Amino acid sequence: MFEHSQQIPTASEYPTTWKRPPFIRSPWLRYGLYLLALCYLVIGFNTVEINWTRVSEGIPRGWIFxxxxLAPDFLSRGGDIWQGIKESLTMTLTSTIAGIALSIPIGVGAARNLAPMPIYLTCRSIIAITRSFQEIIIAILFVAMVGFGPLAGFLTLTLATIGFLAKLLAEDIEDIDESQTEAIRSTGASWLQLINYAVQPQVMPRLIGLSMYRLDINFRESAVIGIVGAGGIGATLNTAIDRYEFDSAAAILLIIIVIVLLSEYSSGYIRNRVQ
Amino acid sequence: MLHLQALTKQYATGDLALGGITLTIPAGQVVGLIGPSGAGKSTLIRCVNRLVEPSGGSIYLENIDLTRLSRSQLRQARRRMAMIFQEFALVERLTVMENVLSGQLGYVPFWRSLLRQFPAEAVGNAFATLDRVGLTDHIDKRADTLSGGQRQRVGIARALLQNPDLLLVDEPTASLDPKTSRQIMRLLTDVCAEQKLAAIINIHDVALARMFVQRIVGLRYGQVVFDGPPENLDAAALTMIYGAEDWTGTMQEADWGTEPYDQLDPMTQNRLVPA
Known part of the structure; x- marks a missing residue:
């Protein structure tokens, strides 16, 4: 017993300070990078030109807006606004539903743990293509192809929904708990049964959440792509601003805000319920 | 009933998990497979139902060589070999009943499983099995609301719904407390005796294995180094399987553990050992 305790060093022989090892080991590299970042910041600030006279002239114009x-006018363009809102909501809902319907097979095909290589590569390419352009650019393309109006908007938003939903769904499927898949596979289940019993229950809450989220992104986007001619409330907003009818524009923006808030709250509620 | 002939498995990383295993398991025999972590226990049972593809050798279930089956033949063969998992591998968001009925997936067409319209006989069998494992009160609960012991009972019920001839059991008690472990092992060996099932049970707890199985196979570095009745598993044999260690504790616990329990199962209020 006594012998044993002699072998253990007393507390005073241990170091009493400890520091977390730095992320970048070499001090030269570490402080060099700090210095470089600082120089860049200083040079960057020096190149910013601020024209104070333009700022001061801009303030009154901003104030008109x-x-x-402060006095939004819902009535004098009421008919156009109502028409635009209806068009936007139709566009949003139809494109979201079409987008979800197309995203599910593409998303499943783009999940490495479920799809064979050729299908995986095809689906990943579809996703990459639909994601490579911003909505406005796709909208301009579709307006050129099918003409002004909500059809162009519907096509744009459907494509954008695929890029968003199929990618996130595929990633969610790749993250599922493999042991549950293994268990269903070991019962002798077919591929479709495997999807239905092992994959769907695991990804469904997130799929519903993402779909709700995409619904409100699509509504906001519908207002933006309207400006380039793809119909909906965006077109109405664009006309109002072009005619300097800021009171009508304000009414439109307020309506957009209210609708986005409503869809935000309802989607949050639904997402909580499906967990 | 199951015969492994010179079964080998080399992983893509070059690790030789199984180095030519030859093993015969007659119908209705419960075998405990023991060995240190990495000895190839898990690989062995996953090779049998080809969740892991063997790299060489043959596996005969009756006279079918499982290593030469096509996809659809493999699905048919998998129905006869039910698997039970360490982390239970239940589909968390499905109900207990859906999990149990998923054992029938290899027998029913896709539309029946999709609409949850299982044949009357299967549903009756599911209710009876749930009663046998003592879960009658939890049928419509979601699997993720159950305790560990209850989940493993669902896992066993799911396996039984496959009408298997063979159970492949991977560490059934590793996530359970000692008492629940014994209850689960007892349930497993009892149902094997009732339904005349053969079983391979991977298990870390040597004392538990000695208590419940008729035959013990010891693996080390992918080779069978022990094969015999539990009585023959002495300190020398344990050293051969696991390496040198003082084994007296393990041996004593097993002796003490063979005494029958005379108490009630807290869930079912059944006597744990039938009189």
């Missing part, structure tokens, strides 16, 4: 908001 803001005062339009």
């Amino acid at each position: 803001v005062s339009g908001f």
